[in-house]
Amino acid sequence: MAPVTSLTASVHQRLATALSAALPEAGSVDPLLRRSDRADFQANGILALAKKAKANPRELATQVVAKVESGDLLKEIEVSGPGFLNITLTDGAITRNLAARYADADRLGVATADDPGTTVIDYAQPNVAKEMHVGHLRSAVIGDAVVQILEFTGETVVRRHHIGDWGTQFGMLIQYLLEHPHELDHKSDTEDTAASGEEAMSNLNRLYKASRALFDSDEEFKTRARRRVVDLQAGDPETLALWQRFVDESKIYFYSVFEKLDMEVRDPDIVGESGYNDMLDETCRLLEESGVAVRSEGALCVFFDDVKGPDGNPVPLIVQKSDGGYGYAATDLSAIRDRVFNLKANTLVYVVDARQSLHFKMVFETARRAGWLNDEDVTAYQLAFGTVLGKDGKPFKTREGETVRLQDLLDEAIDRATTVVREKAEKVGLSEREIVENGRYVGVGAVKYADLSTSAVRDYKFDLDQMVSLNGDTSVYLQYAYARIQSILRKAGEARPAAHAELELAPAERALGLHLDQFGESLAEVATSYEPHKLAAYLYKLATLLTTFYDQCQVLSDDNPTEVVENRLFLVDLTARTLHRGMGLLGIRTPERL
Ligand code: ARG
Numbered sequence: 001m002a003p004v005t006s007l008t009a010s011v012h013q014r015l016a017t018a019l020s021a022a023l024p025e026a027g028s029v030d031p032l033l034r035r036s037d038r039a040d041f042q043a044n045g046i047l048a049l050a051k052k053a054k055a056n057p058r059e060l061a062t063q064v065v066a067k068v069e070s071g072d073l074l075k076e077i078e079v080s081g082p083g084f085l086n087i088t089l090t091d092g093a094i095t096r097n098l099a100a101r102y103a104d105a106d107r108l109g110v111a112t113a114d115d116p117g118t119t120v121i122d123y124a125q126p127n128v129a130k131e132m133h134v135g136h137l138r139s140a141v142i143g144d145a146v147v148q149i150l151e152f153t154g155e156t157v158v159r160r161h162h163i164g165d166w167g168t169q170f171g172m173l174i175q176y177l178l179e180h181p182h183e184l185d186h187k188s189d190t191e192d193t194a195a196s197g198e199e200a201m202s203n204l205n206r207l208y209k210a211s212r213a214l215f216d217s218d219e220e221f222k223t224r225a226r227r228r229v230v231d232l233q234a235g236d237p238e239t240l241a242l243w244q245r246f247v248d249e250s251k252i253y254f255y256s257v258f259e260k261l262d263m264e265v266r267d268p269d270i271v272g273e274s275g276y277n278d279m280l281d282e283t284c285r286l287l288e289e290s291g292v293a294v295r296s297e298g299a300l301c302v303f304f305d306d307v308k309g310p311d312g313n314p315v316p317l318i319v320q321k322s323d324g325g326y327g328y329a330a331t332d333l334s335a336i337r338d339r340v341f342n343l344k345a346n347t348l349v350y351v352v353d354a355r356q357s358l359h360f361k362m363v364f365e366t367a368r369r370a371g372w373l374n375d376e377d378v379t380a381y382q383l384a385f386g387t388v389l390g391k392d393g394k395p396f397k398t399r400e401g402e403t404v405r406l407q408d409l410l411d412e413a414i415d416r417a418t419t420v421v422r423e424k425a426e427k428v429g430l431s432e433r434e435i436v437e438n439g440r441y442v443g444v445g446a447v448k449y450a451d452l453s454t455s456a457v458r459d460y461k462f463d464l465d466q467m468v469s470l471n472g473d474t475s476v477y478l479q480y481a482y483a484r485i486q487s488i489l490r491k492a493g494e495a496r497p498a499a500h501a502e503l504e505l506a507p508a509e510r511a512l513g514l515h516l517d518q519f520g521e522s523l524a525e526v527a528t529s530y531e532p533h534k535l536a537a538y539l540y541k542l543a544t545l546l547t548t549f550y551d552q553c554q555v556l557s558d559d560n561p562t563e564v565v566e567n568r569l570f571l572v573d574l575t576a577r578t579l580h581r582g583m584g585l586l587g588i589r590t591p592e593r594l
Pocket residue numbers: 122125126127162163164332335350352
């Protein structure tokens with residue numbers, strides 16, 4: 001289905017044409033169109049143009065108005081103030097535009113990007129044998145939304161879950177498991193992913209603590225553990241098999257959390273740090289041969305003019321340690337080579353905690369110097385996110401100061417949401433099964449939305465009371481907006497949604513319609529700036545415009561002529577589809593009855 005040209009784009013086009021006609025020597029000029037409260041749009045571009053052409057702005061504006069071809073798009077254009085244009089559209093143009101969007105049930109008339117490329121996105125990257133924390137939740141939630149949004153714009157997206165599955169700590173863990181072979185066995189034989197996930201994590205936790213204690217107290221164990229690291233790096237089969245058990249066990253746990261989060265993570269997309277082991281030597285060789293990295297006190301280092309420690313001495317990026325070992329940077333540099341040269345990425349996006357920004361700054365700059373990245377067709381971007389804070393404004397921890405277990409946190413959100421859903425359930429006639437399902441969608445949606453509705457770089461407070469509130473900028477407010485429309489559509493009986501372009505529109509209908517028309521442009525902006533919070537803001541605005549519309553316009557009223565009922569049903573149905581689409585892109589469900 002052909003994309004729908006937005007009203008803004010059409011108005012823009014006509015004004016630009018009129019501007020060039022009025023002042024041919026100016027070339028192509030931007031009329032600087034804005035949504036406005038006084039009319040539908042205001043154009044401010046004439047002021048700057050008049051200044052450049054040394055013309056009187058009001059006179060130029062009047063000439064432009066005379067040249068604009070109104071057709072059936074523009075109802076009124078008037079010159080205002082020092083030379084602005086106030087532009088009002090015809091009601092018919094708005095309705096026809098929305099009808100074209102409505103006919104495209106899948107994309108709502110939204111075009112794909114002009115020149116889509118390939119983006120590799122690195123997100124949802126917990127660490128093997130370690131509990132996930134709220135930071136991993138943020139990476140997963142933001143990353144998943146960006147994946148959906150980019151795919152919707154036509155981008156080819158490759159997902160990479162860069163899990164922490166390599167490092168010296170595995171020597172200790174593997175050695176311990178070798179000496180205590182049954183420590184990772186599952187006692188219960190359950191089909192329930194959540195339950196086996198929890199069991200997996202508690203096994204890993206227990207084993208981690210026990211091996212750590214032994215490592216710290218028993219010198220001989222320490223020696224055996226260190227030797228085990230060497231075996232692991234040398235690829236000894238028995239050692240690798242045990243290492244694999246840790247990875248597999250951890251995946252059971254990760255999947256249980258992702259499933260609870262209602263999020264798809266696919267196995268082939270999990271390429272952890274170990275996945276780049278074969279490339280490390282070559283990465284170092286390339287960097288050293290090209291002079292990008294130099295040996296310093298035995299270590300292979302990259303230096304930067306603007307990266308200095310507190311003592312004023314340069315802090316290098318260490319690609320290879322003096323003992324020959326590779327760390328986080330070597331892996332990330334190898335991953336860049338893989339993503340650029342094998343996966344053919346044009347863009348690399350890393351959804352990672354802002355506290356790792358210096359690391360990525362140095363890694364990206366190193367890759368640029370090596371010629372693996374540039375500033376034009378192969379670029380990298382860290383979508384950095386801030387810290388999750390507790391209600392007290394301090395980093396989110398349990399009262400005992402431990403990391404909050406994600407399952408507990410999600411369970412609590414779901415519990416609270418279920419209470420909210422249950423309160424209204426009788427009136428809506430929900431079955432117990434629906435209450436439980438909606439409780440999940442509302443609870444998980446609340447957690448995701450709270451994360452996605454603030455700009456990612458900012459810290460945000462994890463406040464469940466606020467998150468499941470029915471009023472304000474919350475997912476459940478949006479979910480109710482959607483469900484209420486479905487309820488109206490069910491109550492409509494014989495009346496079906498249908499566009500009637502001949503009808504006059506009330507102000508609240510125009511406002512709603514003009515915002516619906518903006519969906520594609522908002523998405524395009526969100527996709528280029530990687531700012532899902534702007535999509536959340538768009539949807540929230542849509543829901544508030546809908547509330548105003550209900551206040552001012554009855555949909556199913558006996559006093560309304562049939563066409564008005566049909567046209568309003570059509571308007572709310574398009575609103576519902578837009579909400580559904582937009583929320584879906586954020587990874588949030590919209591139950592039909594709530
Ligand atoms: N596993 C890391 C952590 O938990 C995040 C990995 C980020 N991605 C990367 N390519 N370094 O902090």
